[in-house]
Amino acid sequence: MSKKDFKKSAAYMESVPKMKKIMRNYYLKAKYARYLGRKVAWITSGGPVEPLIAMGIIPVYPENHGAMIGVSRTGVKLCEVAEGMGYSTDLCSYARADIGCSAAGGGPIGGLPKPDMLICCNNICGTVLKWYEIQARKFRVPLFIFDTPFVHTEFTKEAKTYVDRQVEDYIRFLETVMKKKFPRDKMNVVGKRSVEAMRLWQQVLDTATAKPAPLTAFDAFFHLALIVTLRGTRTVLRYYRFLLDELNRRVENGIGMVKTEQYRFLWDNLPIWHRMRWLSRTFAARNAALVADTYTSAWCGTVDHIDENDFLGSMGEAYTRIYLNIGVDKMAEKVLNMIDKYEVDGLVMHSNRSCKPYSFGQYDIRRIVQEKRGLPVLILESDMVDARKFSEAQAETRIDAFMEMVGQK
Amino acid sequence: MICCGIDIGSVTAKGVLLEESKQIAGAIRFTGYNAGNAAETILQSLLEQAGLKQEQVDAIVATGYGRNSVNFADKALSEIICHAAGAHFAVPAARTVIDIGGQDSKIIRLKENGQVTDFVMNDKCAAGTGRFLEVMARALGTDLDGFGQLSLKSRTPAAISSTCTVFAESEVISLVAKGEKRENIIAGIHASIAARTVALANRVGVVPAVAMTGGVSRNIGVVRALEKHLNLPVIIPENAQLTGAVGAALLAQKGK
Numbered sequence: 001m002s003k004k005d006f007k008k009s010a011a012y013m014e015s016v017p018k019m020k021k022i023m024r025n026y027y028l029k030a031k032y033a034r035y036l037g038r039k040v041a042w043i044t045s046g047g048p049v050e051p052l053i054a055m056g057i058i059p060v061y062p063e064n065h066g067a068m069i070g071v072s073r074t075g076v077k078l079c080e081v082a083e084g085m086g087y088s089t090d091l092c093s094y095a096r097a098d099i100g101c102s103a104a105g106g107g108p109i110g111g112l113p114k115p116d117m118l119i120c121c122n123n124i125c126g127t128v129l130k131w132y133e134i135q136a137r138k139f140r141v142p143l144f145i146f147d148t149p150f151v152h153t154e155f156t157k158e159a160k161t162y163v164d165r166q167v168e169d170y171i172r173f174l175e176t177v178m179k180k181k182f183p184r185d186k187m188n189v190v191g192k193r194s195v196e197a198m199r200l201w202q203q204v205l206d207t208a209t210a211k212p213a214p215l216t217a218f219d220a221f222f223h224l225a226l227i228v229t230l231r232g233t234r235t236v237l238r239y240y241r242f243l244l245d246e247l248n249r250r251v252e253n254g255i256g257m258v259k260t261e262q263y264r265f266l267w268d269n270l271p272i273w274h275r276m277r278w279l280s281r282t283f284a285a286r287n288a289a290l291v292a293d294t295y296t297s298a299w300c301g302t303v304d305h306i307d308e309n310d311f312l313g314s315m316g317e318a319y320t321r322i323y324l325n326i327g328v329d330k331m332a333e334k335v336l337n338m339i340d341k342y343e344v345d346g347l348v349m350h351s352n353r354s355c356k357p358y359s360f361g362q363y364d365i366r367r368i369v370q371e372k373r374g375l376p377v378l379i380l381e382s383d384m385v386d387a388r389k390f391s392e393a394q395a396e397t398r399i400d401a402f403m404e405m406v407g408q409k
Numbered sequence: 410m411i412c413c414g415i416d417i418g419s420v421t422a423k424g425v426l427l428e429e430s431k432q433i434a435g436a437i438r439f440t441g442y443n444a445g446n447a448a449e450t451i452l453q454s455l456l457e458q459a460g461l462k463q464e465q466v467d468a469i470v471a472t473g474y475g476r477n478s479v480n481f482a483d484k485a486l487s488e489i490i491c492h493a494a495g496a497h498f499a500v501p502a503a504r505t506v507i508d509i510g511g512q513d514s515k516i517i518r519l520k521e522n523g524q525v526t527d528f529v530m531n532d533k534c535a536a537g538t539g540r541f542l543e544v545m546a547r548a549l550g551t552d553l554d555g556f557g558q559l560s561l562k563s564r565t566p567a568a569i570s571s572t573c574t575v576f577a578e579s580e581v582i583s584l585v586a587k588g589e590k591r592e593n594i595i596a597g598i599h600a601s602i603a604a605r606t607v608a609l610a611n612r613v614g615v616v617p618a619v620a621m622t623g624g625v626s627r628n629i630g631v632v633r634a635l636e637k638h639l640n641l642p643v644i645i646p647e648n649a650q651l652t653g654a655v656g657a658a659l660l661a662q663k664g665k
Contacts, residue, residue: 351532394513404486
C-alpha cells in the first residue's frame with residue numbers, strides 16, 4: 001500500500017505520527033540530558049515516576065527500551081550478549097536485552113543514556129531487584145528500592161504504613177541525590193496531572209467497547225508508551241486528549257481497526273513485541289479483533305486508590321495494588337470484569353517465558369474463565385523480546401484451532 | 410459423495426479417500442522437504458488405489474503443518490479439529506483425544522457430538538513427541554519398530570528426565586555406558602513421554618473414554634505407559650496414524 005493510500009485507510013490514525021514525534025523528542029532529550037543540565041533516572045515500568053517529574057529528573061525506562069528492542073527485532077542479538085556474559089536464557093529478556101545493550105551498545109536507539117540514579121519498584125516482579133543492583137554496580141550510581149508487599153487478599157494497615165514510610169524515604173533519597181529540596185507544590189500539580197492522565201488512558205481503552213472497536217490491543221500497546229514513561233507531564237494530557245477525540249470520531253463514524261470484526265478477544269500478558277504485525281494480521285485475517293488487554297490497563301487500574309489532593313499520601317497503596325502484585329483470584333476477577341465490559345468471545349493468553357509473575361497462574365485464570373463464562377481460551381507460548389522462543393507455524397496452528405473452536409459456538 | 414483428507418505432518422504425510430463413511434483408499438509417506446510434492450504424491454496414490462480421477466473427488470480438505478502448501482485442497486483446517494473429527498468417528502465414546510505425532514503432542518477435549526471444547530499442545534520443545542523417540546532409537550542403535558515390544562519386557566524402567574530431548578539423549582548414553590539393560594532404558598523413555606503427556610493433559614482435564622491417535626500410538630510401550638500414568642484404558646482406533654486425514658475427509662464431506 002502506498003503512503004497516500006494508507007492515509008486514507010481505516011488503519012490510519014493521525015495520532016500515530018504525533019506519538020512517534022513525542023517519543024523521539026523524549027528520547028533525544030534523555031540522550032542529551034547532560035548537555036541540558038538535567039539528571040536521568042532509570043526506573044522500572046511500575047515504579048512511582050511522579051516525584052521524578054516533580055524534581056525535573058528525566059525518567060528513562062529500560063523496559064520501554066526493551067519493548068523497542070523487541071519491535072526492532074534486535075532482541076536476540078542483545079540477549080546473546082548477556083548470555084555470553086553468563087546470564088541464563090531463563091532470565092527475563094528485558095533484563096538480558098538491557099544488560100546486553102549496556103555492555104555492548106546497539107539496539108534501535110544506540111542504547112539508553114547513562115543513569116544518574118536508579119529507581120526500582122518490585123511491584124512488577126522480583127527480577128528487577130537483581131537487575132537494578134547489577135546496573136547500580138556497573139554505573140556506580142545510587143539505587144532506591146521501593147518494596148511493595150504482595151497483596152494476596154487484602155491491603156493491610158501494616159502494609160500501608162510500610163509503603164507510606166518508603167514514600168518519605170524516596171523523597172529524602174531524591175533530595176540527597178539532587179542536593180535540593182523536594183518541591184511539594186510542584187508535586188501536587190504533577191500528581192493531579194498523573195491522575196488525569198490515568199483517567200484519560202482508561203477512557204481511551206474504553207472506546208474499544210464500541211463495535212467495531214476503533215482500536216485494538218495492538219494499537220493500545222503502541223499508545224501506551226506515554227502513560228508509562230511521562231505520566232504527570234502536560235504532554236501526556238495533550239496527547240491523550242487528542243487521541244481520545246480521534247477515537248471518539250472513529251466510533252461515531254463506525255470505523256473499526258479490524259474492518260471485518262466478527263469476533264472480539266481479550267489479550268493477556270505483555271505483547272509479543274517481535275511479532276506484533278504478524279499477530280495483528282493473523283487475527284484480522286480471521287475476522288478477529290483483540291479489543292482489550294490486561295496489560296495496558298495496568299497503568300490506570302488503581303487510579304481509584306489515589307487521592308488526587310494527596311498524591312504522595314496515597315500513591316504507596318496505588319503502586320502496591322497493581323495487577324501483577326495481587327493474588328490470582330483478584331486477577332481472575334479483573335479478567336472477568338474485562339470480559340463483560342468489552343463483550344469478548346474468548347481470551348488469548350500469551351504464556352510469556354520472560355514474565356513469570358504474569359504467566360504464573362494463567363492456567364488457573366483460564367479455568368476460572370471457562371467455568372464462569374464458558375469462553376474458549378487460547379494459550380500462545382512465546383517471549384516478549386526473545387524471538388527464539390517463538391514458532392510461527394505452531395502459533396498459527398493454535399490460532400486456527402482456536403478460531404475453529406470459536407466458530408463452532 | 411467421495412471426499413479426500415490430506416494430513417501433511419512434520420514427519421509423514423497421510424491421506425484417505427472416503428466414500429460416504431467408508432474408507433476406500435489410504436496412503437502414508439515421508440513428508441520430506443517439499444510438502445506440496447508430498448501432498449501431490451499422496452493424492453495420486455489414493456486415486457490409483459481407488460481407480461478414480463481427481464475430478465471424481467467432490468471435496469478435499471488439507472490439515473497438518475503443511476496444510477497451506479496443499480494447492481489442490483478446497484480448504485485448510487487445523488489438525489486439532491481434524492483429529493477431533495477423526496477420533497470421534499472412530500471412537501464415538503471418546504471425550505479426550507491424545508495425539509502424539511512427529512513434533513507435536515496435543516490433548517483435545519470433545520463434547521458428545523464431537524465438537525472441540527478445549528485443547529492443549531506441547532510448547533516449542535520436542536520432548537514427549539515422535540521426534541524424541543527417533544532420537545532415542547538412534548542413541549540406542551535400534552529402530553523404532555521393536556521399541557514397544559522390547560519395553561514391555563522391562564521390570565525396572567530406568568529413570569529418564571522428561572525436560573528436554575537433548576538432555577534425555579545424553580542421559581540415555583550414560584545409561585548405556587553404565588550397562589543398563591536396553592529394555593529398561595526404553596521403558597524409561599516411554600515412562601518419561603507418558604509423564605510429560607499426562608502433565609499436559611491435566612491442564613485441560615482428562616475425561617474418559619480416552620482415545621489415542623498419531624504415529625506414536627503404534628508404540629505399544631508408550632500406550633501402556635500412558636494407561637499406567639492415567640490410570641485409565643487408552644483406546645487406539647484402527648489405522649490411528651490416519652485419524653487426522655480421516656477427520657479432514659469427514660469435514661470435507663460436511664463442508665459440501
